[in-house]
Structure formats: structure tokens, C-alpha cells
Amino acid sequence: MLETKGLTVAFGGLVAVNQVDLSVSPGEILGMIGPNGAGKTTFFNLLTGFLTPTSGQILFKGKNIAGLPPSRIASLGICRTFQITSIFPGLTVWENLLTGTHCWTQTRFVDTLLRSRGYAEQRREMEKQAGEILEFLRMEGQKDTRARNLSYGDQRRLEIGIALASRREFLLLDEPAAGMNPEETQTLSQVIRQIRDKGITIFLIEHHMQLVMGICDRIVVLNYGRKIAEGTPLEISRNPQVIEAYLGKEEEFA
Amino acid sequence: MNRRKLLFFSGLILLLILLPWVFQAAYTRHILVMAVIYTFSAMGLNVIFGFAGQTAFGLPAFFALGAYISSLLALKLGFPFGLCLLGTMVLSAGFGFIIGYPCLQLRGIYFGITTMAFAQILYYIVSNWVELTRGPMGLVGIPPASFGLGDHFQFVFKGELRYYFLVLVASLLTLFFLSRLMETRLGRGFVAIRENQDLSASIGIHPFWVKMIAFMLACVITGMGGSFYAHFVKFVSPIEFQWYFIGLTFIMVITGGIGTIWGPFIGGAIFTVLPEVFRAVETYRNILVGVVLIVIVIFFPEGIMGKVAQWRGKRKQPAWERKNA
Amino acid sequence: MWDTTVILAIQQIASGLVMGSMYALMSIGMMLILGIMTVINMAHGEFYMLGGYVSFFLMTQMGLPYLVSLPVSMVVVGGVGILSEKMTIRPLVGRPWFSTFLTTFGLSMILRDAAQIIWGVDPRELVSPFSHKRVVLGPVFLTQHRIFVFVAGVVVIGLLYLFIKKHKVGMAMRAIVRDREASALMGINLNAMNSFTFALGAGTAALAGALLGAIFNVLPSMGELPLVKGFAVVVMGGMGNVQGILFSGLILGVAESLSASFISLGLSDAIAFAILIVILLFKPAGLFGKRI
Numbered sequence: 054m055l056e057t058k059g060l061t062v063a064f065g066g067l068v069a070v071n072q073v074d075l076s077v078s079p080g081e082i083l084g085m086i087g088p089n090g091a092g093k094t095t096f097f098n099l100l101t102g103f104l105t106p107t108s109g110q111i112l113f114k115g116k117n118i119a120g121l122p123p124s125r126i127a128s129l130g131i132c133r134t135f136q137i138t139s140i141f142p143g144l145t146v147w148e149n150l151l152t153g154t155h156c157w158t159q160t161r162f163v164d165t166l167l168r169s170r171g172y173a174e175q176r177r178e179m180e181k182q183a184g185e186i187l188e189f190l191r192m193e194g195q196k197d198t199r200a201r202n203l204s205y206g207d208q209r210r211l212e213i214g215i216a217l218a219s220r221r222e223f224l225l226l227d228e229p230a231a232g233m234n235p236e237e238t239q240t241l242s243q244v245i246r247q248i249r250d251k252g253i254t255i256f257l258i259e260h261h262m263q264l265v266m267g268i269c270d271r272i273v274v275l276n277y278g279r280k281i282a283e284g285t286p287l288e289i290s291r292n293p294q295v296i297e298a299y300l301g302k303e304e305e306f307a
Numbered sequence: 308m309n310r311r312k313l314l315f316f317s318g319l320i321l322l323l324i325l326l327p328w329v330f331q332a333a334y335t336r337h338i339l340v341m342a343v344i345y346t347f348s349a350m351g352l353n354v355i356f357g358f359a360g361q362t363a364f365g366l367p368a369f370f371a372l373g374a375y376i377s378s379l380l381a382l383k384l385g386f387p388f389g390l391c392l393l394g395t396m397v398l399s400a401g402f403g404f405i406i407g408y409p410c411l412q413l414r415g416i417y418f419g420i421t422t423m424a425f426a427q428i429l430y431y432i433v434s435n436w437v438e439l440t441r442g443p444m445g446l447v448g449i450p451p452a453s454f455g456l457g458d459h460f461q462f463v464f465k466g467e468l469r470y471y472f473l474v475l476v477a478s479l480l481t482l483f484f485l486s487r488l489m490e491t492r493l494g495r496g497f498v499a500i501r502e503n504q505d506l507s508a509s510i511g512i513h514p515f516w517v518k519m520i521a522f523m524l525a526c527v528i529t530g531m532g533g534s535f536y537a538h539f540v541k542f543v544s545p546i547e548f549q550w551y552f553i554g555l556t557f558i559m560v561i562t563g564g565i566g567t568i569w570g571p572f573i574g575g576a577i578f579t580v581l582p583e584v585f586r587a588v589e590t591y592r593n594i595l596v597g598v599v600l601i602v603i604v605i606f607f608p609e610g611i612m613g614k615v616a617q618w619r620g621k622r623k624q625p626a627w628e629r630k631n632a
Numbered sequence: 633m634w635d636t637t638v639i640l641a642i643q644q645i646a647s648g649l650v651m652g653s654m655y656a657l658m659s660i661g662m663m664l665i666l667g668i669m670t671v672i673n674m675a676h677g678e679f680y681m682l683g684g685y686v687s688f689f690l691m692t693q694m695g696l697p698y699l700v701s702l703p704v705s706m707v708v709v710g711g712v713g714i715l716s717e718k719m720t721i722r723p724l725v726g727r728p729w730f731s732t733f734l735t736t737f738g739l740s741m742i743l744r745d746a747a748q749i750i751w752g753v754d755p756r757e758l759v760s761p762f763s764h765k766r767v768v769l770g771p772v773f774l775t776q777h778r779i780f781v782f783v784a785g786v787v788v789i790g791l792l793y794l795f796i797k798k799h800k801v802g803m804a805m806r807a808i809v810r811d812r813e814a815s816a817l818m819g820i821n822l823n824a825m826n827s828f829t830f831a832l833g834a835g836t837a838a839l840a841g842a843l844l845g846a847i848f849n850v851l852p853s854m855g856e857l858p859l860v861k862g863f864a865v866v867v868m869g870g871m872g873n874v875q876g877i878l879f880s881g882l883i884l885g886v887a888e889s890l891s892a893s894f895i896s897l898g899l900s901d902a903i904a905f906a907i908l909i910v911i912l913l914f915k916p917a918g919l920f921g922k923r924i
Contacts, residue, residue: 074424101509103505120506124507124508126509135506135509139506140503141499141503142503143501144498151495152502152510155492155512219384219511330656361689413913417912420863420864420867420908421912423860424864425905428909429902431899431901431902435896435899554737562734563729577732590745590749591745593744597738597740597745599719601734601739604724604735
């Protein structure tokens with residue numbers, strides 16, 4: 054579904070992402086790990102158009118998307134969450150989800166202006182989708198809470214909810230478990246699995262080893278911008294280079 | 308719209324219609340007209356600042372710009388009012404695009420200050436291009452608004468009463484348009500960008516163009532106000548570009564309730580009427596207005612419409628009418 | 633010996649530097665208030681104005697000499713600042729930025745009207761002991777007072793710079809900008825710092841007003857333009873950057889002066905904004921600043 058070939062980005066003398074080749078198959082959960090500063094978020098920024106690569110290609114469903122603006126990439130089918138919780142703070146949970154449905158709603162301007170039937174139908178569809186996600190996240194009780202008033206864990210879930218609402222087929226999750234306690238992480242794992250079961254391809258960055266080892270089909274390891282390993286969780290946990298890269302860090306292996 | 312809401316709005320509109328009969332003196336009617344005219348400035352700012360969250364400090368200058376454009380169209384090209392208004396809207400959109408394009412390359416307060424810079428430049432151009440604008444002396448003798456078909460039927464909006472209804476209808480139509488606009492995909496885009504620009508981009512909203520449309524729309528609405536102003540007061544001068552007016556417009560929008568539909572209307576009305584009410588104590592007038600302003604800001608954190616929303620309890624409001632609480 | 637255009641240019645540059653130093657002085661206060669309190673102080677121009685009036689009052693009603701009236705005026709206006717802060721800013725802790733934008737706007741209306749009531753609309757004259765003595769530097773004529781203004785400006789800005797860098801309170805200010813919560817946890821009294829910063833801003837603006845008041849007259853509306861230009865300089869110079877602001881202020885002053893005589897008086901004010909636009913488009917964080 055997604056493929057990168059020789060993807061590289063350099064800032065001045067610093068090469069943040071260096072000749073990375075990888076591919077993500079439809080319907081799989083791919084994890085990307087690596088020590089801090091390895092270039093993971095930078096990699097995501099390249100994939101989603103927040104950065105333009107210095108060289109290399111990014112092929113999404115066969116089409117090169119390198120350098121396109123984020124909104125364009127989003128409309129092609131990729132959706133991402135951010136390292137710092139990204140939600141619409143002043144809107145309620147319900148409104149957040151409705152906004153997420155923005156991508157695929159095509160109501161004509163005139164229809165809305167006059168509140169014609171086309172508008173009513175579309176509105177119903179949006180609300181249905183938002184309702185489903187609300188149920189899926191089990192946040193019905195917080196429907197009318199302002200997003201900024203939610204607990205951290207809830208905000209993170211909402212973030213994923215918004216991504217889901219956009220009905221994108223490819224989801225990029227940037228450290229979804231950051232700052233979560235073990236219980237929240239468990240819930241998150243389940244949620245991610247359920248999302249995949251709906252047919253959505255997931256590519257995630259994480260530091261939380263238990264999560265990564267637990268749900269990823271395959272893992273890619275980045276260090277200093279280079280890909281140093283790729284394989285199943287079991288293979289990765291045994292890979293000497295990976296272990297070395299992490300020596301001295303505090304992550305634990307499954 | 309449920310029964311209660313319908314009743315409320317009908318009542319409100321009825322009240323607005325009846326106002327000129329409550330206040331029959333030409334002077335008070337003049338104030339009513341001005342209040343409605345200034346709501347355009349507030350509504351325009353509300354689109355870019357309230358809904359889209361971009362602090363366009365320089366936007367209110369488009370009010371004066373619209374006034375000048377409309378006057379020049381009438382005086383130099385002999386356009387009838389309807390055409391002047393239309394021309395003003397089109398040209399305001401054009402200027403909005405030209406000025407918006409560089410400004411929107413920047414974000415946050417830098418965007419705001421750049422729009423302010425452009426506003427100041429406009430001010431100085433208008434003050435100094437004497438051949439066109441007569442500089443500080445201003446333009447006079449602007450024909451009053453009138454609608455007509457050929458030479459046979461001319462309806463002139465002479466006098467405060469007729470003008471009041473003209474601008475009231477225009478203002479309410481604009482309000483209606485905006486309330487529907489905020490339920491469209493575009494309107495939702497405004498709010499999304501206000502709340503989180505990067506996230507909006509990630510879900511397919513194109514920040515630059517959506518902001519540009521908001522900005523241009525804001526310019527058009529503000530410019531309309533200017534046009535109505537010019538044909539009512541029949542005199543425009545560079546004074547209208549002053550910084551004070553910019554501050555006043557922000558006051559109107561914020562105290563009314565940013566990002567609400569009726570907020571700018573209420574704020575615009577209050578802060579046009581208030582200084583007049585205090586005219587009796589001329590010397591202390593600004594002090595009183597200043598105090599009222601401070602009090603409103605302190606005690607009405609979400610503006611007047613915000614308080615109204617609170618009093619109505621957590622009633623279900625259309626999502627996009629809410630402001631950044 | 634010297635070409636007249638060149639002489640005129642040098643003359644204007646000199647005058648521009650004088651004005652520029654005062655723009656910088658105003659702007660530093662605004663920058664501090666913005667950075668430390670997150671407040672856009674719409675009344676800053678009025679503090680500038682009050683500086684001129686208080687100085688006038690002290691000289692005419694209390695018989696103080698001009699030079700003495702300067703620091704006293706600063707203190708008095710600083711006091712007004714503290715009072716204002718308590719009434720228009722303190723109650724709005726935790727509210728979005730535009731709340732204080734509006735209340736300080738209200739404050740500016742109040743102060744301006746008050747000045748008008750007390751002193752009337754007619755311009756008042758401030759007479760400096762240096763006003764009428766000329767100094768000749770090469771081809772350039774300058775009144776002693778203008779030189780005094782420039783020197784005073786640079787000195788005070790220099791003192792501010794050192795204060796922020798070395799003095800305990802100055803460092804506390806920088807800590808607050810860096811991380812407000814952490815500073816509070818470290819024992820820095822945020823309320824006191826807010827009052828102090830606001831007073832400092834008001835006082836320095838007052839000084840600028842009193843200094844320039846002896847060149848141009850003192851009017852209730854004199855603070856209007858300096859306010860807007862002050863913001864332009866803050867943006868140009870960059871937040872947190874005293875040298876940047878000094879430099880930008882000077883550039884602005886000189887650009888204005890030069891365009892006033894070589895292009896047109898009316899457009900010289902517009903030049904400031906044209907420059908600002910150009911700078912922001914090429915260096916979006918200001919000439920020297922990092923993003924706020």
C-alpha cells in the first residue's frame with residue numbers, strides 16, 4: 054500500500070532520514086521503533102507532507118506523493134495523529150468527530166444554504182458515522198464535553214476517533230501510547246486491533262515496547278535516520294544490532 | 308428550527324422593525340442606522356477572527372476602503388447605488404485577495420500585524436492621493452442610495468427610516484447567510500482551522516485557501532458596511548481608517564461573543580449606541596465607555612451571547628455557532 | 633565642501649536615530665509586557681502620553697526642573713501602571729489574550745479622556761534646559777536636547793539589558809518567559825512580577841514621552857502613533873531580544889526620517905509598515921527573533 058524508496062531528508066549538514074526503503078502491506082500493522090532522535094517523527098512528517106524529502110520516493114498505492122501538501126495527501130487516503138495530542142480543543146467530543154468526517158462529505162454549498170434534502174441526508178450520514186465511533190471508543194458519556202477538558206488518555210482516544218471518522222484507509226499513529234498508564238495502554242492495544250479488523254492499514258511509531266511487540270505484525274527499526282532492521286517482533290527482539298542501539302536506554306523488551 | 312426558537316427570532320425581528328417608531332427623533336434614528344451599519348464591520352471581523360480564528364488586525368480598514376470605493380464609483384463613474392454596492396463587494400474581494408495572499412503566508416500574530424501594516428499603508432495612500440480622494444478633505448456629495456429602473460421608477464432611500472430598513476434587511480440577510488454558511492463544509496473548515504490548523508490539514512482541509520476565503524468574505528462583508536456608510540453619511544474622509552475604529556470593531560465582536568452568529572450584531576449595536584448615550588456627559592464620555600468595556604470583559608468572559616447561551620443552559624445549539632470558550 | 637543632499641541625509645539620519653532610540657525604548661516595555669504577562673498593552677501609548685503630561689505638571693505646578701521631572705514622572709506613571717494592572721489585568725488571569733487586549737484598550741480610552749479633562753486639548757510645551765542650544769557635529773546641526781534624548785535612550789536601554797541579564801529580578805523575568813509554571817514553583821511571585829513588569833513598561837514609556845515631549849508638544853493623542861509603531865518594532869526586532877529591538881527601532885527611525893525628506897512627509901509613516909511587511913515576508917520571525 055505504501056512504499057518508500059531511498060527516502061532521504063537532510064537539513065543543512067544533518068541527515069535526519071537516510072535512504073530508507075520500506076513497504077507497508079494493506080491490512081497490516083507496522084511498527085517503527087528506534088531510540089529518541091532516530092528520525093521517526095521526521096519520517097512521518099515526510100510521509101504526510103509536512104516536510105519535503107531531499108531525495109527518494111514515497112509511493113502510496115503506486116502514486117508518488119513526496120512533497121505534496123498535507124491536505125492533498127489526506128484527501129488521497131492517509132491520516133495521521135501527532136506526537137503532541139492533536140484535537141480540536143474548543144469543540145466538544147461530538148463536534149470533534151463530526152469535523153473528522155469532513156474529508157468525505159460532499160454536500161453542495163447550495164444544499165446547505167437552503168437546508169434541502171441532500172443536506173439532511175448527508176448530515177444524517179455524518180452523525181451516524183460519528184455515533185458509531187463514539188460507541189466504538191466507548192465515550193458516549195462524554196459526548197458534550199469540551200475536548201480540552203478531557204483526561205489525557207481520553208484525548209488520545211479522541212484523536213484516534215477523529216482519524217477514524219475521516220474514513221481513511223491508511224492510518225499513521227505517532228506515539229499513541231505516550232504518557233499512558235498500563236491500563237490505558239491495554240485498551241489502546243485493543244482499539245488498534247479492532248481498527249485493523251475494519252480493514253484499515255496502520256503504521257505506528259512507539260517507544261512503548263509492550264504495545265509494539267504485542268500488536269504489530271512487523272517492525273522496522275530506525276537509528277540515526279537509517280533503517281537497521283526489519284522483521285517480526287520475535288526476530289527484532291533477538292536482533293543484536295537493535296539491542297545494541299538500545300543499550301543504555303530504559304525500554305524493556307517483551 | 309423548533310417552535311421556541313422561531314418565536315424568539317420573530318419577536319426579535321419584530322422588535323427591530325418597531326424600533327424606529329419607539330425612537331422617532333431624526334437624531335436617534337440616525338444612531339439606529341449607524342448601529343446597524345457598523346454591525347457589518349463586526350460581522351466581517353467575526354468571520355475571519357471569530358470563526359476562522361485569525362487575528363486580522365487590519366480588517367476593519369476595509370470598512371473605510373469600501374466606503375471610498377463605493378463613493379468613487381458613484382462620483383466618478385456615476386454608478387447607481389445597487390451597482391456601487393455590487394462593485395464594492397467585488398473590489399473588496401479583490402483587494403482581500405491581493406492583501407490576503409502575502410499576509411496568509413504568515414501565521415498567528417505575525418499575520419495580524421501584517422494585515423495591520425497594510426491597513427496603515429492604505430490609510431496613507433488614501434490620505435495622500437489627493438487627485439483621487441481629495442486627501443484629508445474627503446469626498447463629499449455622495450448620492451444617497453436609491454434603486455431604480457431606468458428613469459421612470461426611482462426609489463430613493465431618503466431619510467433615516469427608509470435607510471434603516473434597507474440596512475436592517477441587508478444585515479439580517481447577511482446574518483442568515485452566515486448562519487447557514489457555518490453549517491456547510493466550508494464553514495466547518497473555518498472552525499477546524501481555528502481549533503487546530505495542523506490537524507485540519509491532516510483531515511483534508513487546505514489551510515491557506517480556506518483562510519483566504521474566510522478573509523475575502525470578511526472583506527466583502529466589511530466593505531458592504533462601508534458602502535452603506537458612504538451613501539448614508541454622504542461624506543467620507545481618511546479618519547475612518549483610524550486605529551480607533553479597528554479597536555472598536557474588535558470590541559464589538561468580542562463583547563458580543565466571538566464566533567457566535569448574533570454576537571457581532573449585538574456588540575455592534577451596543578458599542579455604537581453606548582457612546583451616544585453618554586454624549587450627555589461629553590467630557591467623561593470615553594471614560595464611561597472605557598469602564599463599561601472593562602466591566603463587560605471581566606464579567607462576560609464569553610461575550611454577551613456567551614452569557615445568553617449559559618442562561619439557556621446546555622441546550623443543544625448547532626455546533627458551529629459556538630465560540631472558543 | 634559637502635554635497636547638500638549628503639548633508640541633508642546625514643542630518644536626517646541623525647534625527648532618525650534620535651526618534652529610533654525612543655521607539656526602541658517604548659517597544660522594550662511592550663515586549664516585556666507581552667512576553668512576561670502575555671498582554672498586548674493597548675494603553676502603552678497613553679503611558680507615553682502621561683509621561684509628557686506629568687513632567688509638564690511637575691515643572692509648571694511644582695517648579696521642578698526638567699531633569700528632575702524625568703525620573704519622578706517615570707515613578708508616578710509607573711504607579712499609575714501598577715494601579716491599572718490591578719484593575720484591568722489581574723482580574724483576567726487565565727483568560728484568552730484578547731480579554732486584556734480589550735481591557736487595556738478601555739484603559740487607554742479612560743487615560744486619554746482623563747488627560748484631556750485635566751489638561752485640555754491644546755498642546756502643552758515642555759521646555760528642556762537643552763532645548764535651544766545647538767551643537768555642530770561636522771556638517772550636522774543638532775540641538776543638545778536631541779543628543780540628550782538619544783544618549784538617555786541608549787543608556788536606559790543598556791541598563792535594561794544589563795538588568796534583565798544580570799540582576800536577580802531580571803533573571804526571574806526571563807525564567808517566567810521560559811516557563812511560567814516552573815517559575816512559580818521555584819518561588820517566584822508571579823503577581824508581584826506582573827505588577828513590576830507593567831510598571832517598568834509604563835515608566836519607560838513615560839520617559840520616552842517626557843523626552844520627546846520637549847521636542848514635539850504634549851497632546852492627549854500623542855500616544856496613538858507610537859503605540860502602533862511600537863508594536864511594529866517589537867515584531868521586527870523579535871521577542872526577547874533587546875538588542876534586536878534597539879536595532880530595529882533605530883532602523884525604523886532612520887527610514888522614517890530619510891523617507892520624510894526624500895520621498896514625502898505623508899508617506900514616511902507608511903514606509904515603516906512597508907518595511908515591516910517586507911521583513912516579515914522574508915524573515916517571518918522578525919529580523920532577530922525566534923518564533924514567539
